[in-house]
Amino acid sequence: MTVTEQRRGRRIMMTPEERDAFLTEQRTCRAATVSADGTPHVGALWFCWHEGSLWLYSVTRSKRWAQLRRDPRLAVVVDDGHEYGELRGVELSGRATFVGESPRTGAPCPELDTPERLFAAKYFAMDHMPHDNRHAWLRLTPTHIASWDFRKL
Template structure:
């Protein structure tokens, strides 16, 4: 995973911290670009497999249509209420469509791990339920920027 962060190195997450953070979090904000150049942002559940972010999106959504036309994507995962608790990561790159769309459960070895992780994390199940409305997007980030404002306490405060 490439790290494109220059500013904020003092509050940047280590690779291990980032991996733990992305594994624990559930919701992200996904940014896409419309045909006329306007950004669109929406929230989605996701799972992190240690290398890629897996997004389970409705195939009849604006997001899906925009990514079919232009697969560039940026995703923000963040957490915290108070300023000193804020932490997060921005991942950007190209969305890859994996499996059938919409997903009905046809065999797809590449989806075995993300579906197992997603089902356990979000549904408390061993197997992924398929509703015939969603399908998978995979983001293996080209660039990552992260922040953990909790580190500021050890640097003399904000």
């Protein structure tokens, strides 16, 4: 995978270590998809960050899921901060990949072992994933990443 470099804002760009820590600690992202007529759709999702990929747990009967089945292009923003000097965030984009069965019932899928463990600990304080037969996994291994941390100004 080739990730395009951030050209502007290098002074406020997060280091890879800062970015990984930020994406690990944050809880909510906004994911943007595109409809057949080109209209964007943005919605909030929970996620986990693992080994350079964003793992998103989405309802399979959602507009997002249907749009990604037709066109896998996906852009995601994770941000934080209240005052201007506190703003920080990461924008990731690329193509979504569907992982595991849809909807997820918990059938063995070694590729999901670590993301599900991380997700369950982060959101449910559990060591196993509580499958509801409504959600399934999307993986975004970004081809473009931009970050900012205004606290560096």
